Amino acid sequence: MAEGLTLRQVGEDALLVEADRIERVTALYIELLARRDELPEIAEIVPAARTVLLDGVTDRPLLLRKLAEWTVPLHPAAEGPLVEVPTVYDGADLAEIAARWGVSPEAAVRIHSEPEYRVAFCGFAPGFGYLTGLPECYELPRRETPRSSVPAGSVALAGSFTGVYPHSSPGGWQLLGRTTLTLWDVRRDPPALLAPGVRVRFVPVPDTLSGSRLPPAGSRATSGRATDHR
Amino acid sequence: MNGLLVVRPGPLTTVQDLGRRGVAHLGVPRGGALDEPALRTANRLVGNPSGTAALETTVGGVAVKALSPLLVAVTGAPAPVRMDGRPTAWGAPVAVPAGAVVEVGPATYGVRSYLAVAGGLAVSEVFGSRSTDLLSGLGPAPLAAGQVLPVGPAVGPYPAVDVAPLPAPPVELVLRLRPGPRADWFTAEALAGLARARYRVATASNRIALRTEGPALARTREDELPSEGVMLGSVQVPPNGLPVIFLADHPTTGGYPVIGVVPATDLAAAAQARPGTPLRFAPLRGPRVRPGT
Numbered sequence: 001m002a003e004g005l006t007l008r009q010v011g012e013d014a015l016l017v018e019a020d021r022i023e024r025v026t027a028l029y030i031e032l033l034a035r036r037d038e039l040p041e042i043a044e045i046v047p048a049a050r051t052v053l054l055d056g057v058t059d060r061p062l063l064l065r066k067l068a069e070w071t072v073p074l075h076p077a078a079e080g081p082l083v084e085v086p087t088v089y090d091g092a093d094l095a096e097i098a099a100r101w102g103v104s105p106e107a108a109v110r111i112h113s114e115p116e117y118r119v120a121f122c123g124f125a126p127g128f129g130y131l132t133g134l135p136e137c138y139e140l141p142r143r144e145t146p147r148s149s150v151p152a153g154s155v156a157l158a159g160s161f162t163g164v165y166p167h168s169s170p171g172g173w174q175l176l177g178r179t180t181l182t183l184w185d186v187r188r189d190p191p192a193l194l195a196p197g198v199r200v201r202f203v204p205v206p207d208t209l210s211g212s213r214l215p216p217a218g219s220r221a222t223s224g225r226a227t228d229h230r
Numbered sequence: 231m232n233g234l235l236v237v238r239p240g241p242l243t244t245v246q247d248l249g250r251r252g253v254a255h256l257g258v259p260r261g262g263a264l265d266e267p268a269l270r271t272a273n274r275l276v277g278n279p280s281g282t283a284a285l286e287t288t289v290g291g292v293a294v295k296a297l298s299p300l301l302v303a304v305t306g307a308p309a310p311v312r313m314d315g316r317p318t319a320w321g322a323p324v325a326v327p328a329g330a331v332v333e334v335g336p337a338t339y340g341v342r343s344y345l346a347v348a349g350g351l352a353v354s355e356v357f358g359s360r361s362t363d364l365l366s367g368l369g370p371a372p373l374a375a376g377q378v379l380p381v382g383p384a385v386g387p388y389p390a391v392d393v394a395p396l397p398a399p400p401v402e403l404v405l406r407l408r409p410g411p412r413a414d415w416f417t418a419e420a421l422a423g424l425a426r427a428r429y430r431v432a433t434a435s436n437r438i439a440l441r442t443e444g445p446a447l448a449r450t451r452e453d454e455l456p457s458e459g460v461m462l463g464s465v466q467v468p469p470n471g472l473p474v475i476f477l478a479d480h481p482t483t484g485g486y487p488v489i490g491v492v493p494a495t496d497l498a499a500a501a502q503a504r505p506g507t508p509l510r511f512a513p514l515r516g517p518r519v520r521p522g523t
Binding site: 008009010011012014016043044045046047048049050051052053055056121122123124125126127128130186190191192195196 | 251366456
């Protein structure tokens with residue numbers, strides 16, 4: 001098996017591949033998708049923070065042998081689609097985030113919108129992507145008291161991850177801003193804008209809806225379509 | 231039109247088929263009937279492909295009115311079945327004339343009864359499934375009085391089966407457990423004692439998980455586990471030490487260590503175990519761990 005990976009059999013027909021760091025998880029996930037045809041049938045490939053779960057494997061011994069021959073780079077070979085997320089940086093926690101970083105709110109916006117992120121995995125709710133790419137020195141804990149309702153489209157961060165709430169839900173992440181993009185739509189293909197492997201940029205935009213914190217009914221985002229830069 | 235009018239929705243009645251596959255990486259639970267053999271049997275009794283969408287009740291049953299002549303069958307948790315007030319068969323196909331009300335009464339024992347109808351429930355599919363997913367809200371909402379559920383055209387030949395043997399819900403729930411992937415997060419005592427530990431099914435159990443009451447499983451480490459993929463039957467142990475067995479509507483990732491996985495074939499019995507049912511685990515030989523080179 002490639003450097004930095006450990007295989008664990010799980011249950012009767014699953015395999016958990018553990019990586020030494022999240023970047024390798026993403027690289028492995030992209031590799032698994034690209035080379036799925038070479039492998040025995042796998043019902044679900046579920047990346048997470050340090051692992052990829054391969055569930056519903058038809059021939060686990062064969063999969064173990066195949067994966068043993070793989071080498072997985074630390075960085076994904078394929079570029080993956082890029083999604084731009086226009087973001088109004090007026091989140092309820094922006095001032096506190098800036099203070100914790102020891103910078104002005106304007107600088108905090110620059111810090112957050114500068115990196116190119118990568119969706120490492122989805123969890124918590126359908127279409128909720130955990131994005132990596134924020135430098136380690138900007139990690140912040142969750143809020144001590146979660147909010148009972150965080151609006152859909154909220155751009156937030158917790159720990160080393162950035163995320164965008166696809167639905168209104170309770171949540172404990174620190175709120176930086178908001179986007180009008182529809183993150184999740186079961187009638188769309190792909191349903192999740194921020195699916196694992198996707199590259200993401202946050203683009204600061206001014207609040208054009210002065211006085212209103214809600215987008216007008218029927219408004220459609222103009223950007224955010226996935227463009228394949230593979 | 232072919233359809234069922236919901237007369238009495240019962241405490242929690244949902245549409246279920248075999249659930250969703252291939253979307254766990256987007257955070258979508260698999261969903262689907264908790265007692266899959268009971269769903270399959272109900273469908274066979276009415277001549278449907280065995281994974282066709284049917285109704286899953288929760289303890290209290292359901293009452294529906296046939297808007298056209300229909301063939302139905304009730305399986306799963308045994309319950310009195312009535313048509314326009316007269317007793318009729320459980321576990322067998324029942325021809326229902328247009329306008330008649332079929333009532334599944336409260337479960338005699340067990341939790342979930344299945345009412346299948348020839349042609350299947352023709353609600354819209356989401357990711358290839360008509361199942362209600364109570365974790366993420368996909369699929370149709372739980373049944374409400376006055377709602378009409380569309381029924382598809384019957385495809386069968388008329389079923390050759392007219393009565394089906396079904397296992398009785400267990401007096402004691404014994405769940406086999408394949409240790410791992412995080413059994414090494416628990417003390418040797420917790421692991422060694424697991425086969426002897428006596429639990430009960432907790433009241434907070436639902437379609438997402440079977441929760442337990444009993445001895446807490448002690449961990450050897452208190453650090454946080456980075457979120458990782460979990461599967462049907464994964465037994466996660468939160469900080470209170472009480473095992474939680476993931477059922478169909480389980481989250482796709484979890485941040486607590488999974489001590490072992492219950493084989494899917496044991497979960498039908500779990501779906502029928504009422505709160506208070508004694509529960510124990512029967513550990514299977516653990517899998518190998520292959521370290522990296």
